[in-house]
Amino acid sequence: MTTLEGLAQGLNVALDPSVLIYSLFGALLGTLVGVLPGIGAMAAITLLLPITYYISSQAALVMLAAVYYGAQYGGAVASILLRLPGTPQSAVTTLDGYPMAQQGRAGVALFTAMISSFAGSMLGIVILVMLAGWLSDLATSFGAAEYTAMMVMGLVAASTVGTGRPAKALAMVVLGVILGCVGTDVNSGVQRFTFGQVQLLDGINLVALAMGLFGLAEVIGNIRKAERHGPPAKVSLRQLIPTRDDVRHLFAPITRGTLLGSFFGALPGTGSTISSFLSYALERKVSRNPERFGHGAIEGIAGPESANNSASITAFVPTLTLGIPGDPIMALMLGALVIHGIQPGPMMLQDHPNMFWGLVVSFGIGNLFLLILNLPLIGIWVSMLRIPFRWLYPAIIVFVCLGVYSVRGATFDIVMVAGIGAIGYALAVAAFSPALLLLGFVLGPLIETNMRRALLISRGDAMIFIERPIACGFVIATVLLLAVPLVKRIRTR
Amino acid sequence: MQRDYYDLIWGGILALLGLGVAAYAVAHYDFGSLRRMGPGFFPVLLGIGLAGLGTIIAVPAFGRTTEARAFAWPETIGVIGSLLLFGLLLNRLGLMGSTAITVLVASSVAPRKGILWRLVLTVVVTALVWVLFVLGLDMSIPVWPQGY
Numbered sequence: 001m002t003t004l005e006g007l008a009q010g011l012n013v014a015l016d017p018s019v020l021i022y023s024l025f026g027a028l029l030g031t032l033v034g035v036l037p038g039i040g041a042m043a044a045i046t047l048l049l050p051i052t053y054y055i056s057s058q059a060a061l062v063m064l065a066a067v068y069y070g071a072q073y074g075g076a077v078a079s080i081l082l083r084l085p086g087t088p089q090s091a092v093t094t095l096d097g098y099p100m101a102q103q104g105r106a107g108v109a110l111f112t113a114m115i116s117s118f119a120g121s122m123l124g125i126v127i128l129v130m131l132a133g134w135l136s137d138l139a140t141s142f143g144a145a146e147y148t149a150m151m152v153m154g155l156v157a158a159s160t161v162g163t164g165r166p167a168k169a170l171a172m173v174v175l176g177v178i179l180g181c182v183g184t185d186v187n188s189g190v191q192r193f194t195f196g197q198v199q200l201l202d203g204i205n206l207v208a209l210a211m212g213l214f215g216l217a218e219v220i221g222n223i224r225k226a227e228r229h230g231p232p233a234k235v236s237l238r239q240l241i242p243t244r245d246d247v248r249h250l251f252a253p254i255t256r257g258t259l260l261g262s263f264f265g266a267l268p269g270t271g272s273t274i275s276s277f278l279s280y281a282l283e284r285k286v287s288r289n290p291e292r293f294g295h296g297a298i299e300g301i302a303g304p305e306s307a308n309n310s311a312s313i314t315a316f317v318p319t320l321t322l323g324i325p326g327d328p329i330m331a332l333m334l335g336a337l338v339i340h341g342i343q344p345g346p347m348m349l350q351d352h353p354n355m356f357w358g359l360v361v362s363f364g365i366g367n368l369f370l371l372i373l374n375l376p377l378i379g380i381w382v383s384m385l386r387i388p389f390r391w392l393y394p395a396i397i398v399f400v401c402l403g404v405y406s407v408r409g410a411t412f413d414i415v416m417v418a419g420i421g422a423i424g425y426a427l428a429v430a431a432f433s434p435a436l437l438l439l440g441f442v443l444g445p446l447i448e449t450n451m452r453r454a455l456l457i458s459r460g461d462a463m464i465f466i467e468r469p470i471a472c473g474f475v476i477a478t479v480l481l482l483a484v485p486l487v488k489r490i491r492t493r
Numbered sequence: 494m495q496r497d498y499y500d501l502i503w504g505g506i507l508a509l510l511g512l513g514v515a516a517y518a519v520a521h522y523d524f525g526s527l528r529r530m531g532p533g534f535f536p537v538l539l540g541i542g543l544a545g546l547g548t549i550i551a552v553p554a555f556g557r558t559t560e561a562r563a564f565a566w567p568e569t570i571g572v573i574g575s576l577l578l579f580g581l582l583l584n585r586l587g588l589m590g591s592t593a594i595t596v597l598v599a600s601s602v603a604p605r606k607g608i609l610w611r612l613v614l615t616v617v618v619t620a621l622v623w624v625l626f627v628l629g630l631d632m633s634i635p636v637w638p639q640g641y
Binding site: 068177400415418427461462 | 499500502503507508511517519522523526527528529530531532534535536539540542543545546550551562564568569572573575576577579580581583584592595596599600602603604605614615618621622626630632633634635
């Protein structure tokens with residue numbers, strides 16, 4: 001099928017009213033949770049997951065994806081107006097967005113964030129289509145050894161790129177993989193680390209883990225923090241219009257941000273948060289007057305905002321073409337697909353063209369919708385920031401309980417979420433990354449299965465990971481990723 | 494400034510957990526060989542890895558100072574407690590009762606005095622839950638207290 005035929009078919013799916021309505025609903029809900037600090041895309045998607053049992057697979061995926069990229073738009077609002085990141089991906093936007101708001105240029109900052117997000121998403125869609133076709137062809141030659149090496153590389157990249165302390169990051173990944181071992185071992189049927197609990201036979205519930213680590217831990221941390229800010233500045237439509245000088249400063253950062261975001265989004269392990277930080281660092285490095293950064297440099301918003309949006313689109317590449325989720329949110333998407341009996345992989349484009357192309361086109365429609373709607377709606381989003389967090393979080397807690405309970409009707413899972421939430425908060429206070437734990441949890445079982453298969457094929461010869469050229473490439477990249485921070489450390493001593 | 498207790502404590506916990514996982518796996522599961530990995534192979538390897546990483550995190554923390562980071566004890570207890578109550582009471586009190594109690598307990602740790610707003614919030618959230626989950630989604634869940 002050519003790209004054009006695919007897009008035509010996708011248009012057919014995405015414009016179907018029963019799909020379109022979910023895409024618009026998801027985009028709006030995503031923006032809302034993005035705007036509100038303390039609730040992110042992760043929590044919203046986990047809460048929506050049980051609802052997706054009742055709707056068609058296309059509608060489900062389109063809605064969840066829309067929540068994800070909608071949140072990227074909304075996240076910037078709180079970052080700019082309150083210096084309180086609405087989502088982790090927009091944390092870096094506070095650095096220059098808030099100073100701009102202080103200088104009375106909040107409107108321009110918001111406009112920059114919106115237009116950069118839109119441009120990043122649209123270019124990201126083009127790159128997604130190109131990469132997905134190419135990777136699907138390539139992936140047919142992937143064996144167990146390649147899958148293993150690639151996933152290990154993804155985990156190592158996530159721990160070493162853009163994190164301050166690789167040892168703490170790696171510890172979270174390993175802890176996640178260990179938690180992934182809990183339950184019945186698929187290869188031998190042995191029950192591992194279940195301690196006789198029947199509820200643990202299927203392993204730790206992904207929804208429970210995600211809600212505890214993200215939903216609850218963030219609520220606990222934000223109860224006090226979110227009350228400590230003044231009212232946001234009023235923003236009128238007229239203030240959104242940038243000056244000619246501003247516009248001139250947008251093109252290059254958006255292009256660089258999009259390319260960077262597309263690359264790191266498509267790489268399993270690294271995702272939109274890391275891309276936004278890297279893009280900010282890049283913009284400061286290439287700028288002729290880097291001292292403007294931190295004092296309201298418009299490039300400091302344009303780069304990261306385009307990077308995190310393009311990354312959230314290209315993150316679908318490994319998820320759909322290899323069946324490997326690159327970040328925890330993609331793991332939930334994969335879960336939603338599997339619930340509907342679709343196993344993503346190299347054959348996805350051939351076997352489920354409706355799903356793939358429908359999703360691609362819905363990205364375009366959703367982003368266009370967000371751009372058109374968000375500019376006039378900006379006043380409403382800003383007024384949302386006036387809702388105090390103390391009115392929201394008790395409701396969030398009840399929704400978390402019901403969301404977890406609804407998966408299989410077990411109160412055991414609610415108690416488990418409570419425990420995970422407490423541990424998650426304690427880890428977050430000590431600056432451990434819960435996202436990496438979840439990533440290890442999701443990829444761990446896949447790595448174990450593929451590694452066993454690879455070594456079974458090679459009759460126990462570990463050289464299989466080096467003899468096969470593509471696998472060898474991944475191994476070399478992994479070693480480099482581990483060596484670079486180590487060498488840097490020794491040099492600074 | 495204070496000694497980096499968080500890294501010290503968590504490094505220690507992770508190292509011990511790693512050793513525990515490895516030891517438990519060695520004792521209970523077949524390790525197998527490279528050619529045919531047993532169910533114990535992966536956990537043993539991971540446990541040792543976690544023990545090593547935990548040590549790397551904890552040891553340098555001895556001599557290092559860091560900014561004091563406050564642990565929000567009351568908020569943690571309030572939020573976690575409200576969840577536990579929901580989980581324990583759901584099958585006895587039903588959805589309405591446990592929702593109301595959860596909201597009251599959770600909102601008790603909010604940094605704002607006053608009873609009235611808490612009661613209003615409780616009524617609003619409970620009503621919202623009824624509309625969304627009972628009327629809207631028709632969720633199969635005990636709604637009112639169950640007789641014994």
